[in-house]
Amino acid sequence: MTPEAQVAAAAEILDAILDGTSSRICLSRWARRNRYAGSHDRAAIRDLVFDALRCRRSLAWMGGVEDGRGLMIGHLRRSGIDPGEVFTGTGHAPDPLNERESRAARRLEEATSAVRLDCPDWLWPQVADSLGDDAEPILALMQIRAPVFLRINSARTDLMAARKELASDGIQTDRHPLCGTALEVTGNARRVRQSKAFRTGMVDFQDVASQAVIECLLPYARGRRVLDYCAGGGGKALAFAAGGAETVTAHDSDDSRMADIPVRAERSGIPIDVTDKPQGEFDIVLCDVPCSGTGAWRRKPEAKWTLSAGRLAELCGLQDLIFDEASRFVAPGGVLAYSTCSLLNIENEDRVDAFLKRQGNWRRICSRRFTPLDGGDGFFLALLDRNGERRGA
Numbered sequence: 440m441t442p443e444a445q446v447a448a449a450a451e452i453l454d455a456i457l458d459g460t461s462s463r464i465c466l467s468r469w470a471r472r473n474r475y476a477g478s479h480d481r482a483a484i485r486d487l488v489f490d491a492l493r494c495r496r497s498l499a500w501m502g503g504v505e506d507g508r509g510l511m512i513g514h515l516r517r518s519g520i521d522p523g524e525v526f527t528g529t530g531h532a533p534d535p536l537n538e539r540e541s542r543a544a545r546r547l548e549e550a551t552s553a554v555r556l557d558c559p560d561w562l563w564p565q566v567a568d569s570l571g572d573d574a575e576p577i578l579a580l581m582q583i584r585a586p587v588f589l590r591i592n593s594a595r596t597d598l599m600a601a602r603k604e605l606a607s608d609g610i611q612t613d614r615h616p617l618c619g620t621a622l623e624v625t626g627n628a629r630r631v632r633q634s635k636a637f638r639t640g641m642v643d644f645q646d647v648a649s650q651a652v653i654e655c656l657l658p659y660a661r662g663r664r665v666l667d668y669c670a671g672g673g674g675k676a677l678a679f680a681a682g683g684a685e686t687v688t689a690h691d692s693d694d695s696r697m698a699d700i701p702v703r704a705e706r707s708g709i710p711i712d713v714t715d716k717p718q719g720e721f722d723i724v725l726c727d728v729p730c731s732g733t734g735a736w737r738r739k740p741e742a743k744w745t746l747s748a749g750r751l752a753e754l755c756g757l758q759d760l761i762f763d764e765a766s767r768f769v770a771p772g773g774v775l776a777y778s779t780c781s782l783l784n785i786e787n788e789d790r791v792d793a794f795l796k797r798q799g800n801w802r803r804i805c806s807r808r809f810t811p812l813d814g815g816d817g818f819f820l821a822l823l824d825r826n827g828e829r830r831g832a
Contacts, residue, residue, distance in 0.1 A: 443531065448469065496553070498514050504540075566733070589605075655807065672696065677700075731751055735780045
């Protein structure tokens with residue numbers, strides 16, 4: 440496919456996404472209808488689509504309209520390319536620009552902060568209040584593709600050996616200072632899943648900030664019983680087990696989210712107990728609660744545009760409910776950890792404060808926020824214990 444044809448395909452897929460169909464379904468449908476497109480073309484189109492979704496408002500501003508064509512026109516203008524050179528109508532190129540599209544070019548400097556930084560208008564005040572002076576640089580980072588990070592399986596290898604094995608398959612990596620188990624993939628990231636290091640469980644995919652959350656918790660978890668109460672795909676549960684926890688139990692209210700855990704655990708050579716009904720008490724309970732996902736907008740840009748004020752309020756209520764439920768599984772002297780991949784105070788500090796107000800016998804040990812300025816996704820972590828009960832870490 441020519442670059443012009445790739446732009447035309449991306450504009451078509453974006454129209455379907457903007458009509459309400461998920462990007463995954465739209466990309467899959469397009470690939471099935473266009474089997475002539477090779478892996479290189481599919482990857483290039485996917486990149487165009489996700490780059491446009493990350494920058495939907497700013498590209499629409501520059502392109503003049505918020506549809507597939509407008510987003511691609513804005514993308515070209517932002518890249519310093521005259522869209523008239525691509526929108527020619529020749530071959531498989533998109534149709535030529537009409538008069539309105541030709542006149543629609545606007546300077547991004549003239550847009551509001553929310554438009555320039557690709558943030559919904561209703562959410563901008565909360566983002567600005569939560570992040571303060573860091574709001575603009577953080578949202579600017581959210582406009583570009585996220586790095587690819589791997590977690591080494593400390594139960595099976597070390598950083599040097601993992602890097603060497605990955606390099607043997609042509610995959611370049613660098614250590615990342617945020618976490619001792621993290622490697623940032625700097626070359627040939629698409630080869631990782633076929634590499635020997637991945638297939639034999641030496642490494643697995645996990646964002647560096649997510650790894651750093653577990654690194655903060657390992658002093659409380661080594662040699663002790665851990666419950667990952669909202670386990671999802673199991674990345675944090677696997678990190679706990681590799682880091683020396685005595686036992687790790689994974690639970691999620693939706694069993695289907697945990698479907699991959701047994702496969703990942705077998706590949707890693709690490710036992711994980713998967714259950715829909717946790718029993719007993721645990722020395723550390725992590726509730727990595729469902730949230731707005733504002734810290735992961737680089738990886739899931741659609742979430743930025745589908746989130747609403749009503750949904751955010753629902754999530755806060757759910758977070759309170761899970762917080763209370765999870766606390767009942769903490770053994771005497773144990774630690775309760777509350778985590779989100781949100782950058783919003785309303786889902787982070789405010790929820791911890793509300794829990795402490797409801798449950799008067801708990802106290803905050805510490806809290807920490809990670810943002811894309813640290814290199815990875817946005818995460819929040821708070822550690823709590825019952826007054827006077829905690830054992831030494």
